[in-house]
Amino acid sequence: MTERQRLVEAVRNTLFEEMARDDSVVVYGQDVGRNGGVFRATQGLIDEYPNRVYDAPVAEAGIVGLGVGLGTYGFTPVPEIEFSGFMHQAFHQIQQHVARLRSRTRGELNCPMTIRAPYGGGIRALEHHSESFEAGYAHTPGLKVVVPSTPADAKGLLTSSIRDPDPVVFFEPTRLYRAFREEVPEGDYTVPLGEADVVREGEDVTVVAWGAMRHRAFDAAESVDASVEVVDPRSIVPFDTETVLESVRKTGRCVVVHEAPKTGGMAAEITARINDRALYYLEAPVQRVTGYDVPYPLFAREDEYVPDESRIRRGIERSLSG
Amino acid sequence: MPRETAYELSIDYVQVLEPDGSVDAELEPDLSEDDLLEMYWTMRRSRRLDERAIALQRRGELGTYAPAIGQEAAQAGSAHALADEDWMVTSFRETPAYLARGTPPQMLLWYAMGMEEGSATTRESRNMPPSIPVGSQALHGAGLGWAQEIAGEDAASLVYFGDGATSEGDVYEATNLAGVFDAHTVFLCQNNQYAISVPRTKQTRAETLAQKAAAAGIEGVQVDGNDVLGTYAVVRDALESARAGDPVFVEALTYRRSLHTTSDDPSVYRHEEEEDEWETRDPVVRFETYLRERGVLDDDRIVDVQESIEEELREEIQAANEGRESVDAEEMFDYAFETPIPELERQRTEFRDAASEGENR
Ligand SMILES: Cc1ncc(C[n+]2csc(CCOP(=O)(O)OP(=O)(O)O)c2C)c(N)n1
16 A cells, blocks of 8 residues: 655654554654644654653754663654754764764664754755755764655655664755655555665666755756666665666766765765776766855855756766766 | 752842833933934834745745844843944844844845845954854854953953753853853843743743853843843843953843744744733833833824834845845855865866856756
């Protein structure tokens, strides 16, 4: 059975299902209770589970730090950070404690926390509401980093994340929350973390993209005069290197697209992995189509900042002519 | 176990102007007619700008906007207590405070149009740009106040934040550090009762927010934030104290009468009775009643003020719209560093190429 849902509805329904399945799941965060979350991702949850859904004060370090305690005790904390731009306020807890608890205790203690946060640009939001800092979290060993790009994946990946014994940062692309509806499998449905989705098969060039960029990459692929393979990794950590390499060995060309700034972004890491293990299959240098190395502009300039279809197409053409 | 008192704490509350517009003559600050009118003008301008901004947002001309409707007295009273050489450090709801400090409405509109042009400021103006992260700016206010102490300057810094912000670690650190370093800082917490949907009672178990100052060893005081004279007087005294190296934490009790922002629906979490009750304590109406009684305002003057505000806003909105037409996206490369770095210049070239390709299609 399937049901057509938007991404935000898939997230909400998954939270309902996981709270029903496992009474250790505790959902909390700013405005997640009565208000149902600023994007309505937790709407109604507090009525069903009044003792496991909590409004939290405006205190991100506290929200994540409390999760270490809850998780250690035996709960499964699923905190929401209202916007991922304010996860920096909790970054020290994530980097210094959440991600290291297992290592520091030689596997005795763990933190099965799934930190959910809206992510990325495209909704004309305020300053700090649009950045995508996935590379910073990927650079934090001990954390998993997941970015769904479709309603069905949102359900499958969120379910896997909540059930995962390790901490997961789950970034929900704000631009996609209400962008479209799609069939979402009912009942127990998981998508394993670390398995890429080959969204579109092709022979000439591989495009790797996630979040809102996956859809732009798809549109660009449709509009060029070449056979383009589009791969959505679905999780940044673990990253499905094998699928990307397999694709690049077939096409000999690769374009990596992300919204985040170029320097130190995930595209650099993916390019390095291709160089490590598929260099001699390459017929052109790997192309990066990314945000620029400037602070994410306020929204009057964001359309020019975030890669659009034409910039992605240009990247594909550069790769093909290389 | 028998105990002795180690420390006793009480928090003062100040109100000068009653909700009916009557005044406690003993506490009434000595303000000239011009000062009073200026404060009134700030409050009225801000109210109208907020109303216009909400309407413009609804028509898709502005992005998310946070109105200060209901909080005009807390901000106009406090900002009018600032001297030119004092610094002002704001959060994201400080329209009345910016207007009081001479920022043209056009700038505030530009900011709401998603243009950095609107948050541009200068060292001379001594206004910091708005801080969107909740509470992080409190540390900047403490830092400016510390700088004033080191420099031996007879000036102070006033930092604005909300009740929700007091839950953030940065605000605790800021008050504590200000105390340690004798910073010339006044912390102005506008307790408007809500942090988006979360009421003050779920933000802290503390009876007052002003008492949070006690843990930092600095003075905390509450004032009726819908009373512009009371807020003015309390903040004026607090700034005096701060200039001498004793920071103060002021909790202004007020109410956010409108939406949290234009993306918010308060009917989900707020009751009409509560809203009606606060309507009777509206800061603008209260001040107007007082000014009429003092003979500073009458019907004619009120109409004059309203007309001049409408005209000003018409011009400012038009100027903002014209400015928006000429936004140059490439300017985003101009301000990341003072001197361009090679990689960024390479990216600028790439940007130009992409832009010209876009034009050619
Ligand atoms: C660090 C941070 N966390 C969360 C948010 C999202 N947010 C915006 S306003 C707000 C509530 C702030 O409440 P309060 O401090 O009382 O100020 P008010 O909006 O009521 O003026 C929240 C949680 C944010 N902007 N910054």
